[in-house]
Amino acid sequence: MKSPLLSLPGAVPAEGADEGVAAHYGDLFREQRALADGTGFVDLSHRGVVAVTGEDRLSWLHLLLTQHVSELPAGEATEALILSAHGHIEHALYLVDDGTTVWAHVEPGTQEALIAYLESMKFFYRVEVADRTGDFAVVHLPAGSIAEVPEDVVVRETAYGRDLFLPRAGLEEFAAAYGPAAGLLAYEALRVEHHRPRLGFETDHRTIPHELGWIGTAVHLQKGCYRGQETVARVQNLGKPPRRLVFLHLDGSDVHLPAAGTELRLADEGPDGRKIGFVTTSARHFELGPVALALVKRNVPVDARLLAGDTAAAQETVVEP
Secondary structure, three states, X not given: OOOHHHXXXXXXXXXXXXXXXXXXXXXXXXXXXXXXXXXXXXXXXXOEEEEEEOOOHHHHHHHHOOOOOOOOOOOOOEEEEEEOOOOOEEEEEEEEEOOOEEEEEEOOOOHHXXXXXXXXXXXXXXXXXXXXXXXXXXXXXXXXXXXXXXXXXXXXXEOOEEEEEEEHHHHHHHXXXXXXXXXXXXXXXXXXXXXXXXXXXXXXXXXXXXXXXXXXXXXXXXXXXXXXXXXXXXXXXXXXXXXXXXXXEEOOOOOOOOOOOOEEEEHHHOOOOOEEEEEEEEEEEOOOEEEEEEEEXXXXXXXXXXXXXXXXEEEEEOOOO
C-alpha cells in the first residue's frame, strides 16, 4: 500500500520489505537527530493492522501468544510472538487493548497469514478478527515527543515512543501538523542502536526467541498453553540457544555497508576463515557511525574481532552466550 506521504518534498521511496513508505526525505542524519530529540514522526503506514474484538479476545489471545495478555490493562502496550510447533518464530505482534478492541501492528504483508492462523483457532470463542490495514495507518512519534495525539486515536506507548493507529484518511493532515517527517532509514538506525530485533530481518526459518533477547519482552516464562512453549521451556531450563544476537561497530572507512546476509568470520582467521554468523541489519548512525545487528554462533568469544565480508567489526553483547 503506497503512502500518500511519498509526495512530500525530498521523499525517496524505501525498497524491499518497507516498500510503500519513504526511506528518507533528503537528509538521513538530520532526520535521525530529530527523532533522537523527540521531534517529528515516522510514517509506518505500510505495516499491517489487525484488530480483535469480542468478549473473549484477551483470554483467547492468551492461549495463542507467547505473552501473558489475559489481564492486559486497557492502554498498556505489549509485544508477543506466535511460534511454530517447534518453537520457531512465525509472527511478531505489537499490541494494545483500548478496552473493547485489541489492536496490533505487524510486519508489512504478514497480516493475511496471521489472520488465517487466528481464524483457524477461533473455535467456540466469542471473538472477531479483522484486517484493518486499509482503514488505519501506523504512525510513530519518538520518545520525548510532546505532540498532542488527536482525539479518538488509539495509542501504543512504549519506552521508544508512541505508535498511533491513525485513520488512514487523515494521514496527510497529520503530516502537515506533526512534521517534519523522518524516513525508515532513520527509524531503523535507532532500532539497531537499541538492539531491537525485527521479524524477517533478525529472524530466519529456524530462529527461536532466546537467540534475539525476546525472552521477557515478548515471551512470558510463567505461562504455558501456547504452540512452541515446550521448546521455550526446554531451552530456558536445560540448554542454550545455538546462536545469539550481537551489536556491531563497523569500520567507518568503508564506503558501503555490509548487506543483510553478509557472512561473519573471525578477524584472526581472515576472509577465508570459517563462517560464524551473518549480518541481519546494518545502518549509518548519526553519532555511532556504521553499525549493525548480527547473529553469531553462541560459542564465539564475546571479545573476538570479526569481519563482515571485508569490513572489520567489533562486537557488543546483546544476548549472553
